[in-house]
Amino acid sequence: MNWQRNLKISNNQPLKDKTTMRIGGAAQFFCQPQDLKELRMFISWAEKGSIPVFVLGAGSNLLINDKGVKGLVLKLSSAFFTAIELKGNSIEAGSGVKVSRLIKFSLDKSLTGLEFLSGIPGTLGGAVMMNAGCWGKDIAEIVSQVKVMDLKGRIKTLKDKDISFGYRKSGLEKYIILKARIRLKKSTRGFIECNIKDHLLKRRNSQDLTFRSAGCIFKNPKLESAGKLIELCGLKGKRIGGAFISPRHANFILNSGNANSKDVLKLISLMKKRVRNKFRLFLEPEIKIWG
Ligand SMILES: Cc1cc2nc3c(=O)[nH]c(=O)nc-3n(C[C@H](O)[C@H](O)[C@H](O)COP(=O)(O)OP(=O)(O)OC[C@H]3O[C@@H](n4cnc5c(N)ncnc54)[C@H](O)[C@@H]3O)c2cc1C
Incomplete structure (x- = not known):
């Protein structure tokens, strides 16, 4: 079919530089869909060829094998997947938006609640998938809904109560996360700025940021570090x-x-x-x- 010929899929795309660890081989197939229509075309192409699909965020919680990845790696980094909208005291953002940009946006709108994620080098999609968190809080506490696409191209909006968030997991593994809505509260710029600074300082004092890494390798076992x-x-x-x-x-x-x-x-x-x-x-x- 014509649309299949027009799909922009690269072969053997190196992935190393798309991860924070700077390790790994190439993706057998790689694409950056511009919008939902293209995303559907890519996953339909993969499904027809029984090709596994992987979604890459900022690659900050990933170790990629030097031999590379057999399958189609999708990166949701186009303008469509990185848009941010204000909805009252909530923010709705595309899954490709960097957490740092989201925090900056909330600061500019004087909305508090995201500051605890300061310093996490991932995207919103990765943070929701991993239920990213720190300092005793996780993103599940402020997510009110998530828009996803399944591998048949069907879109659903899941409310927070429909998502099985747990410690560093969301139960959303069978979906591509498209957008998430984050519930925040009105505050003052000064308060939010202070929170961001505190959290960045705590991170600098406790984590090792001198060399490339993927953050914590293991989950903490119950009651242990x-x-x-x-x-x-x-x-x-x-x-x-x-x-x-x-x-x-x-x-x-x-x-x-x-x-x-x-x-x-x-x-x-x-x-x-x-x-x-x-x-x-x-x-x-x-x-x-x-x-
Ligand atoms: C220095 C450093 C500090 C860190 N500190 C913390 C911390 O304090 N707390 C914490 O929780 N994590 C931390 N991390 C880990 C990491 O930043 C987070 O888990 C982050 O949320 C991962 O987002 P990402 O976009 O990089 O996801 P990736 O690493 O690209 O992907 C992680 C997983 O999410 C999936 N995924 C990504 N986007 C989507 C999408 N749109 N749809 C479906 N699946 C998707 C991927 O397929 C993969 O399974 C740290 C990492 C580093 C390098």
């Missing part, structure tokens, strides 16, 4: 190839510049093994591993 457990196994600073465990925050794996996915995966296995042997606790990865 994964970072503390890894630290108690004596693994801070442990290096494999170009990857090493942060000497500051043991739940961060850092890329010294030339790390590959194998180095990171070996460190992940080592961390899991040591914690299991010493504490009889199973560490579940928070990051998504592709390929």
Whole structure:
């Protein structure tokens, strides 16, 4: 069919630079749909060829295999998927909008509630999918509805009560997140600015931002800190190839510049093994591993 010939799909698109870890091979197929019509065409093309579909946000919670990803990687970064609208005291934004831009927008509108996410380098879509959070709060607390598309191209609006948010999960894995509406409250610019500064400072004091990473590798087991457990196994600073465990925050794996996915995966296995042997606790990865 004609529309299939017109689809702009690149082959072997390198993904490394589209992740915060700067690791990984190429996408077999890659596309950046301009709008919903194009998005539907891409997923229909993939479905016809039984090609798996992956949605890439800012790649800040991802480890991509050096061998690359077999399938179609979608990036929702066009103007359509990055629009922000004010709806009373709520903000409705496309899933491709960076969390940092959303926070800036809420500051400009004197709306409070998003500041706790300051410093998270992801998109709104990634934050909703992962139920991103910190300092005892997560995005589920302020999401009022999410617009999604399933892999048949059907669009649905899910209310917060219909979404099974949990610790770093949303239950939305079978969907492409298109938009989300965030419930905020009126405040003053000064108050919001102060909150943002505080949260950024807390982050700088507790996380390791000196080298490229994907944030925390593991979820915290109940009542425990994964970072503390890894630290108690004596693994801070442990290096494999170009990857090493942060000497500051043991739940961060850092890329010294030339790390590959194998180095990171070996460190992940080592961390899991040591914690299991010493504490009889199973560490579940928070990051998504592709390929
Ligand atoms: C320095 C640093 C600090 C961090 N601190 C925190 C923190 O404090 N708290 C926290 O929770 N996380 C933290 N993270 C992890 C990460 O930033 C968040 O999980 C973020 O929300 C991921 O968003 P992303 O757009 O980068 O998603 P990606 O990494 O691109 O994707 C993550 C998952 O979401 C899916 N996804 C992304 N967009 C969509 C969409 N539109 N539709 C469907 N699926 C989608 C992907 O397919 C993938 O499964 C940190 C990361 C770094 C590098």
